[in-house]
Amino acid sequence: MPTQKTIAEQLGMTQQAVSKQMAQIGLNWRTASMDEIRVAYIRRLRAVAGMSHLRNDEFDLTRERAQTERIDRELKLFALAEKRGRLINVEQLEPAMQEMVRSFLDVLMALAGKLKTEIDTAYSTDI
Numbered sequence: 001m002p003t004q005k006t007i008a009e010q011l012g013m014t015q016q017a018v019s020k021q022m023a024q025i026g027l028n029w030r031t032a033s034m035d036e037i038r039v040a041y042i043r044r045l046r047a048v049a050g051m052s053h054l055r056n057d058e059f060d061l062t063r064e065r066a067q068t069e070r071i072d073r074e075l076k077l078f079a080l081a082e083k084r085g086r087l088i089n090v091e092q093l094e095p096a097m098q099e100m101v102r103s104f105l106d107v108l109m110a111l112a113g114k115l116k117t118e119i120d121t122a123y124s125t126d127i
Contacts, residue, residue, distance in 0.1 A: 002034045
């Protein structure tokens with residue numbers, strides 16, 4: 001079985017930190033093999049690294065940073081599309097669309113009268 005000095009050299013820590021680390025891992029360094037100690041220590045490091053970004057109320061800093069980056073990228077894509085003329089402002093478009101619909105309605109309403117006149121003329125009737 002390895003000594004505390006051997007474990008410290010293998011894991012890159014001081015000999016004094018070995019017993020503390022082994023207690024946190026839950027291994028008895030006197031009975032475990034060096035491979036078991038190394039694997040358990042690496043798993044503990046991964047677990048600690050995985051939890052290091054969690055703060056109060058389970059705030060996930062890594063997720064927040066990724067979301068911020070995603071939003072920044074989308075905003076930049078919108079700005080680029082607008083500069084390229086592929087994106088329009090709805091507030092500017094809405095009045096023009098309303099006017100176009102009104103004009104279309106006027107044309108449709110005028111067609112009813114014209115259609116009646118054309119049918120009356122074509123068939124010599126008065127509908």
